[in-house]
Amino acid sequence: MLWFSVFEAIVVRELLRFRYQTSRLVSAIVRPTLWLVxxxxxxxxxxxxxxxxxxxxxxxxxxxxxxxxLAMVLLFQGMQSSLSLVFDREAGILRLLLTAPVPRWFVLFSKLVASAVLGVIQAYVFLAIAALLRVDMPPWAALTLTPALFLASFTLASVGLLLTVYVRRMENFAGTMNFVIFPAFFFSTALYPAWKVEESGVTWILWLITLNPFTAIVELLRFAAYNQFNMAAFAVTAGVGIVSFALAARGYDPQKGLLGRKARDDV
Amino acid sequence: MTAVAIRDLSKSYGRTKALDAVSFSVEPGEVAALLGLNGAGKSTLFQILTGLFVADAGSVAIFGHDLARAPIPALTAMGMVFQAAVLDVDLSVAQNLRFYAGLHGLRGKRADTEATAALGRFRIADLAGQKVRELSGGTRRKIEIARALMTRPPLLLLDEPSAGLDTQSRRDLVRDLVALAKDEGTAILWSTHLVDEVEAAAKVIVLHRGRVLADGTPAALAVQTNTATLEAAFLALTRAEPA
Known part of the structure; x- marks a missing residue:
């Protein structure tokens, strides 16, 4: 009961904060729509x-x-949730979260689920806009995408969480976002299929695309929209999510992680 | 069962020794004041007590639960107010309180009842619907203290709770805390650098440069330092320490 209460409190707070940040909601939708159009x-x-x-x-x-x-929407949400965690850390609210009498990893897990929920909501808004713009999609795509969107959103939020272990200040984090978001997006199959790059013979970019976990996320969503399960993409997406979360949880452990060895006032 | 039992607690940041073999205890129903200048190590101690950081050496037991080995039961017994205000300014007072309640297993109607009672204790129940952003620093502080009391913790930790409060509010706060200890049997440990607040405490622990210089009633401290007032006693103790 306590665990559910903690989970509920964290998720509700994230949803409330999102609601009050209308500019964030608007840009989250305008951005991919602009790209699409x-x-x-x-x-x-x-x-x-x-x-x-x-x-x-x-x-x-x-x-x-x-x-x-869709993956871009989730990527931005994942980074945004991490930015808000860095903000929470600076504002001291993270301290409050970490004093909840549950294991620390559960607090972090709840934050990730909250972020995943927000990501999925935004993804569906974009999907609705795409449908309105008459983009050709299978009729049941919205349904078959659901589990894939949740997993992808969770993984991207996990990666964001891991970044917050190493990037402590908000100004630095905003810069880091640029180093993460755009390379992740451009060196993937989001904008062009891998074989097109293979055709052009630029091998190093092909390597980057193949190794980039974001590619796996995009392909997971691509296949899911057509009611197909891409095993390789699923494995990479789930794997990256689990590993990132485990490393981040360790990073936030005062006994083991970096958090306990930082300078004073730097929670 | 002792509420807080601290034994030989030490913590360093690089070469700076923030806490040096600190030992003291607080009993249930006791109001203990941790008195020290800025930089004495009060906040470091509180960060360790609330599980944020881990000490380099020593132990802390909260109602018998070792903080390092069984942090969860220890945290369950605590209510805390941090030195810097920790409130979501975009949310309302009620939403902030409900969030904290949820983090400690309090939900629904029970949470609302406790929130109203806690705010009422500080005579600010009418502010429940207001956005925190609209409220003054002193009011925010009262909200934070009320929030810490929502779960009726047997131990209340306050890190410089009176910062930002005017004289009257400070006096009210001390009076409310003493009443809380007496009525509910709450153990209270509060840190401050303002000597006048501490007169009402049952026990004063003087912390200076990470070390405990004195531990006793305000009267005992005056006797120990052969001075007339607590302020004189404090100054005598801290000046006597070599640089």
Missing amino acids: AFSAGFQNVLGISITPPYQKYITYDVYMVPGL
Whole structure:
């Protein structure tokens, strides 16, 4: 009962804070929509995507972009939740969270689930907009995407949480976001399929794309939208999520992690 | 069962020894004041007591539970007020209180009842719906103390709780804390650098440069230092310490 109470308190607070930050909500939706409209309209005739799984037929570029943009929504939410955790740390609220009489990893886990929920909500808003813009999607995509979106959102929030162990100040964190978000997005299959890069012979980019966990997340969503389970993508996404969370929980442990060895006042 | 039993607690930050073999205890129903200048190590001690940091040596037992080995039962017994205000300014007073309540297993109607009672104790029950951002520093402090009392903890830790309060409010706070200890049997440990607050305490622990210089009633301290007032006693003790 106590554990559920703690979980509920943390999730409710995150939802309330999100509600009061309207600019965050608006930019979270405008950003991928802008990409979708501008890029797909512009690249419609530049990039043709020949038939490649999970697609059964020739698709237009806007269809190809959707999973990448969904992942972008989740990536921004994951980073945003970490930014708010760094803010909480600086504002002292993290201290309050850590005095709840439950294991520390559970407090962090609750924060991650809260972030995952927010990510999924935003993803669905974007999906609705994409549908309104007549992007071709399977009719049941919204349903088949649900578990994949939750997992992807959780993983990205985990990675964000891990970053907060090492990046202590908000100003630094905002900069770190740029180093994480854009490379993750650009060196993935969000904007173009891997074989296109292979065709052009730029091997080092191909390596980056293959090793980039964000690629796995995009592909997980891409296949899930077509009711297909991409095992490799799932394994990488889940693996990265679990490992990031474990490392982050360790980082926040005052007995073992970095937290206890920092200078005073630096929780 | 002793509420707080601290034995030989030490903590260093690099070469600075923030706490040096600190030992003292607080009994249930006792109001203990931790008196020290800025930089004496009071906040470090509180950070260790609340489980944020781990000491380098020594032990802390909260109602018999070793803080290092059984932190959860220890934390369950504590209510705490930190030195820096810890409130969500974008949320209302009630929302802040409900959040804290939830973190300690208090939900629904029970949480609301306790919140109203806690705010009422400081005569600010009418502020429940207000956004924290709109309230003054002194009021925010009262809210934080009320919040700590919501779970009716047997041990209350307050790190410089009177910071930002005017004279009257400070006096009211001390009076309310003493009443709390007497009525509910709450053990109270509060840190301050303001000597006048401490007169009402049952026990004063003087902390200076990480070391306990004195531990006893205000009267005993005056006798120990051969001075007339607590303030004189404190100054005598801290000046006597070599740099």
